[in-house]
Amino acid sequence: MPQLFERRANAIARATLIAVPLVVLGGWAVLLAFARSDFWTGVDSPVEQPVPFSHQHHVGGLGIDCRYCHTSAETSSFAGIPPTETCMTCHSQIWKDAPLLQPVRDSWQTGRSIKWTRVYDLPDYTYFDHSIHINKGVACASCHGQVNEMPLTWKTNQLYMRWCLDCHRHPEKFLRPINQTVKMNYQAAPNQRPLGRQLIIANHVHTDGLADCYTCHR
Amino acid sequence: MNENLHGIMAEFREPEQLLNAVRAAYEVGYRKMDAYSPYVVEGVAEALGFKKTRLPLLVLLGGIAGAVTAYAMQWYSAVIDYPLNVGGRPLHSWPAFVPITFELTVLFAALAGAIGMLALNGLPKLHHPVFNAPQFKRASQTRFFLCIESDDHNFRLDEVRDFLQSRNPISVTEVEK
Amino acid sequence: MSPLTGIWRSLDHLERPGDGSEEMQHREFPEGASELSDEWSRRQFLKIMCASIALAGTTGCTRQPLERIVPYVRQPEEVIPGRPLYFASALTLCGFARGVLVETHEGRPTKIEGNPGHPASLGASDAFMQAELLTLYDAERSQAVIHESQVSTWDLLLGELAGAAKKWQGNGGAGLRLLTRHETSPTILDQIARLLVKYPRAKWHEYDPLATELAAPRYHLDKAEVIVSLGADFLSAGPASLKHAHDFTLARQPKSTMNRLYVVEATPTLTGAMADHRLVMRPDDLEDFARTLESGTGSKVAALIAADLHEHAGRSLVIAGECESAVVRDAARRLNQTLQNVGATVDYPAAGRNSARNLQELVTDAHAGEIDTLVIIGGNPNYDAPADFEFGTLLPKIASTIHLGLYRNETGVACRWHIPEAHELESWSDAAAFEGSATIIQPVIEPLFAGRSRHELLAALLEEPFSSSYEIVRAFWQKRHAAPDFEQFWRKALHEGVIEDRSAAAPASSPPPNPPPPRSAGLHLLIRPSAQMLDGKFSNNAWLQEFPEPMTKMVWDNAALINPATASRLKLENGEVVDLKFRGRSVRAPIWILPGQAEDCVTINIGYGRTSSGSIGNGVGFNANTLRLSDAMWGGSGLEIGKTGKHHDLVTTQQHWEMEGRDQVRVGTFAEFQRRPDAIAKSAELPPRKDETLYPNVPDNGRAWGMAIDLNTCIGCGACTVACQAENNIPVVGKEQVGRGREMHWIRIDRYYEGDPANPAIFHQPVPCMHCENAPCELVCPVAATVHSSEGLNQMIYNRCVGTRYCSNNCPYKVRRFNFLEYDENHFEKPPTRKLMRNPNVTVRSRGVMEKCTYCIQRISAVKIEAEKANRLIRDGEILPACAQACPAGAIVFGDINDPVSHVSRLKASPLNYGLLAELNTRPRTSYLAKLRNPNPELEQI
């Protein structure tokens, strides 16, 4: 009887037997990694806006306080996006005719809003309240990063649930003194953890139940 | 002598012939040989000097691995990683962890057994010298073969052929590598 | 809050009349909505969820679609995006104001609550009040001025009126007729008065299908210890019902005494269900009963009741139903006088008769051809006028007919002109409550469909230079309250939502007097308003269409209610379609057999069988008005039933009405309670003790939420059901789906019968999620989509749910609801307006996920966050779930059961407290207080 297969068939057969599971597992691992990649989650990639607003210039350069524009950050779940009026308080005086600001002036004249694009966009089933975080010592920068260094705005975190949980389980890793929450130049203390534990008491942070589902999902 | 010789193969009609041939060959002192049959013939393997296999051990280890994996996973995720109050039950509800532990035990054991069998048998081996034997087709159907291989330390071509002939086989052929 | 909210865009709005629809689609508050545009992202989201099949193994990697944030251009200073604003206003029922607080998010009203400061609502609400929100957003409300069924404009109408006005100036307005519903608005009355002065020969007619009694008596049920209702459903019907329910339950508390209620009625009502003694009798027998009650002689029962009344002279009360004949009503009044109840438990205000004429006169004049212009302001006479008036045939006889209404209804279609009316929450007005106090109705949103207010139309008739409703109303009150402090007065009025100004005393309307029905054997017809559609006003309101009728639990239909004995005698069965023939008129109706109905009495509800209601109300049920005659507005004897051999599927949300001896509702008498207080709650199988368990005692984080529902005060009105629906974005699923057992209500009201089907005891039991501490549902969920919170809430996480539905199987209370289909995309939920109405703080559930009562977690969170920010504790009663807030009887109490002095803890400490099916060791956090009855011992013997 002639050989049905050549000699190398053996090698090929074994190779495939070993390769198939590896490829499957590998592919799955790649998929998992991809889901966590900045590319997929859009971290660090600037979002296009009708007006190329520079936090770097306004916050970093001019030192405008976050709350000047995001007025309701301390009082409401929604931090607030400034109405055209706010822009015009200055830009009716300076950069009056800068072409970049044309959309702002249009909005002001026509009474039609500027339509910004969300940078930090949570799913509809997740409820985040700015005011409680600010009031308990979670800084703007803790989630939004050093916006004072952003010529255009991008997000600095992936906003996955595990990321939220990290802080909800161990607030001490991130808490700041309440008067520091809006500061952009705050230097994290070297003894963050012990400090954090004190701040949990000082800021009246009730840690039990922070990881309840209903804390964020309703 | 022929470097390209895998061995010499005898074809028998009856399983008993094969069994006797193997026993005889073993007494003569041949070790590097193998018998081929369409279904298992009791005793041949033993006659070839093949005593016991490590498969049961593999399966046991597989089972233990499965059990440990399963229970550890359940305990870690339910007690350590995300403790949740589910219907007021304890975090470490061990009775509820038993079924999955059992299932994975069986699964891992079975996989160990199957993979172990193939590995120890050196399968897949699509190409093998014995397939060169013209009549070997029948090894999977009706006939019984004994192949004494050339790398046996007291392999002498003529002696082997004579020996095999003496077991009145249907045929005796040289098998190319 | 700014009084200007309603009109801050109304001027540029004026230039573009009649483009309501366009307005709706494209300019729906782009300035206002600085938040995600919900419905879009949600659909997107679903798609991507589906796409994630491909991405198995990487949850959360569903990339968000780009979403816009749309800030204001000029942000109103009182608006803080993300925080709701509350406005005090009022909604009218039969013309009478009931004060409300309206919650708005970025200019979108999302919830209506009763105004605690208002005498007619006292902070509570009923299904109608809750459901007005849906009517406000109903995309099928009329959206354009229609002339001869062509789209026209307001200005053209003004032109025509101007022409007519010249003629009227000549002839003093002869031939000009005004037909309104029952009006209590001081401003409207003032405008009409001025119109009648301007055109002395013009006439004003008033017609209201549910006209309340002339100078309705004012009851003080909290002071009454013995109450006899002669066919009166005072607890759930009429503009004062919320107040009645509130006062009644005050006196219902089992203290040293507990009030006793006798109800004599022909068809079961919620009031009857609360009765300690319910006597079932036909309306004509009821008259005899009233007489014997007066004389105190005659039937033994009557004598005993009379005795009881006299024992409690001055602390008793006799209430006659508004649908009863004058005989009964007069008897009741005389009784109250002889019992010295007048001034103590009841007041009869002087009959402040207004100058309105009734519909009868209008009809006569119309036939005499004396009318050339008929202005119908609100209402739908062409549908709900007595059949013998043949209103439909009469309208064409009139040269010019103008109809102002929310919908282009049967009347609007038949009139030459139809003008879309602005909803009460869309325009400025005012109205008086049943007891006379006035309320400024302030709008909470721009008119969605360019509607006009009644004020604007009257102003046009008066040929006054245009001024907005706001100016008209304000001007009137400036005149009424001409004082330097007017601005404060005005702001206070708006802020409080009620004006202590009795000079606006509610002149009640003229009722259709019901002559004593001629005695006759045979069947007796009773025509009653519907608990869902009222008089048809709400027939396009899907919430109310799907709101289970308290007695029948029927949805999406009305039926001819008939007593079991009569049914078996006539060989009728449920759903069998029959011809109801009444005095030469007839209508086809399906039969529904109702325990507790009087023998030989057939009850039918008006408000159904609409033809021009809209896609939701059209063709639902049959039109009972076809049997409604001007001399028998509430029915009468002489009804005949003819078989048709046809069948109509009637759908109810509860099929089985026996308790099967499972003690869901535990009942005892007040006497027993005084003897052994805990005997009643402990009458049934007891739950295992707390320490009888293998499970660890799970520590909570200091707070433990719980709820107590007092069955003794719950009147079963169902306000909680609709309130919950409004608060939690609960979808409407339609008759077909309800028929398959897929209604979505998070809190349902179970109705059980006990005893003789001819006159059974009737129990109501609200059933929300029990938030069991040993929740069976949690144990079986494979993905931990329902687990316990540290505060003892049974959390349901929609976005984790994969939809195995095991939790529902394992829920002994069956309070879980499942999205079997994409209900958010169905006919009722699809319209873009519906998306605006959503509560932004509650996730809208997609297809394939389980949902259930959350104790209104969004409200808990809101209060918790505020308390945390202020570093203070949460006050008891600070958190009100929607059901508790709506309940007129205060029967639902929510709070922290770890706090021993909280209201809920005190109720749970009551000897009447028991857990539903607690013997299953589910440890429900929602518990019930057993129901008490206070029967008359002597009457018991009979």
Add this chain to the structure above:
Amino acid sequence: MNAEVEEPLVASGYDSASVTQKITDIVLKCPLQRGWLGGFAFAFILLMLFNFAIAWVLSKGVGIWGVNIPVAWGFAIVNFVWWIGIGHAGTFISAILLLLHQDWRTSINRFAEAMTLFALACAGLFPLLHLGRPWVFYWLLPYPDTMDLWPQWRSALVWDVFAVGTYLTVSIIFWYIGLIPDLATMRDRAERKPVQLIYGVLSLGWRGSARHWKRFHMTYLLLAGLATPLVLSVHSVVSTDFATAIVPGWHSTIFPPYFVAGAIFSGFAMVLTLAIPIRKFYNLQDFITIRHLDNSAKVMLATALMVSYGYISEGFMSWYSDDKFEIYMTLNRMFGPYAPAYWLLIFCNVIVPQALWFKRIRTNPAALFIIALLVNVGMWTERYVIVITSLHRDFMPSAWGIFHGTRWDWMTLIGSFGLFATLFFLFLRVLPSISISEMRDLVHKKSESSK
């Protein structure tokens, strides 16, 4: 089994050559018969119906089915349990009977195992279709997700995932291992090169070496040893889907054994439903002899009695427990709206199998075939009764409801027959439907004993 009265396991006059030829020729030689084509075409049409029903339920949602509140589980679960049950006979025959040295299993274990796999394939689909959101089914599996969440291990549904997954995997392994020598035979008997190549690859170059045979047998025994507790565990776990609930009619400790018995019962019924036509169609009467039918029938009789005991003890326990909910449930089953279903299942699963006491019936293929069909129906009805009647009236009378399968429910059920049959027809065409090597062994032993 006393041999003298026993029918032989193989008709006389067969040696390993003829056995080999007869079995391999079914695949390699005999041309496409009209019968096969017709059957396959019909099965394929049903399969397409299945696809359609699935596509529709995926696009619209489970709302197109009859499920509601309170009856939130419907046909999907009934079909799942039914198919899983059928999937038990294969492993039972090849594993347990192997350990018990029942060599009559030889000629039926191969296609019984195949049947197991195809039944599992059908069964496996239903839990997925049953989900409200099938596209997130993988949340039932443990894997490192972005939410830090895990399956909820206390839920019997998660146990199910593991039990069924394991069972499927082990069954496939067991089946394939057993196939290897036969695949070699096919390789060596095939004439055409491509066919040789295919079977060559599949047989992994099996050459029948004595050492290989030794390990092969060892593995086969070990797998049998593992599969035996597994097969018992799988339906026990499935039964906990019900037994761990508090629903009256589900919350019962007898469920595991009673489900396993039922599974084997229905499994053997299906074996006969398939075996009887096949042996006729391919003239395998000599291999699948009356004795096989007889023995299978005996197993059915035994399991039928166990199942009957289950029914009785259920009734007894509900009376004995004096639990008002249990008692009502039992009465409602017998006399409530679904009483016909209950009495149908009693008829099919308790009354009909009593006929198997008689050898005349056990040895009459036609009769057996009909009984087997009735039992299949009966076992489906049993699951229907367990799921529906328990749910439709549980604790709160106010929430009681009724359930009716919609046409989509029926389409999915019937369609799944299509999937099963299609796979089975293909199997008959491409693989030896009887284990050749074991038959050779049998023939050999037979000649031994006859010597």
